[in-house]
Amino acid sequence: MLIQRVYEFDMLICPRCSGQIKIVAFIEPPQGDVIEKILRHGGLWCAAAPRAPPGGDLRNTFVTP
Numbered sequence: 001m002l003i004q005r006v007y008e009f010d011m012l013i014c015p016r017c018s019g020q021i022k023i024v025a026f027i028e029p030p031q032g033d034v035i036e037k038i039l040r041h042g043g044l045w046c047a048a049a050p051r052a053p054p055g056g057d058l059r060n061t062f063v064t065p
């Protein structure tokens with residue numbers, strides 16, 4: 001309600017279809033396994049592509065012409 005008042009934006013209204021958004025959980029990090037479980041249950045999980053570790057060598061990450 002405070003966010004709606006400040007930003008004049010209702011977070012519980014879907015911007016695509018104007019339907020009511022239902023909050024299913026409040027998750028605080030680190031709970032990646034819980035997020036994955038919820039998204040898998042809803043058929044929304046998409047495995048991330050592998051990426052270089054932080055501070056890693058990025059020279060082979062991108063293909064250059």
Ligand SMILES: [Zn+2]
Pocket residue numbers: 014015016017018019
């Ligand atoms: Zn929607």
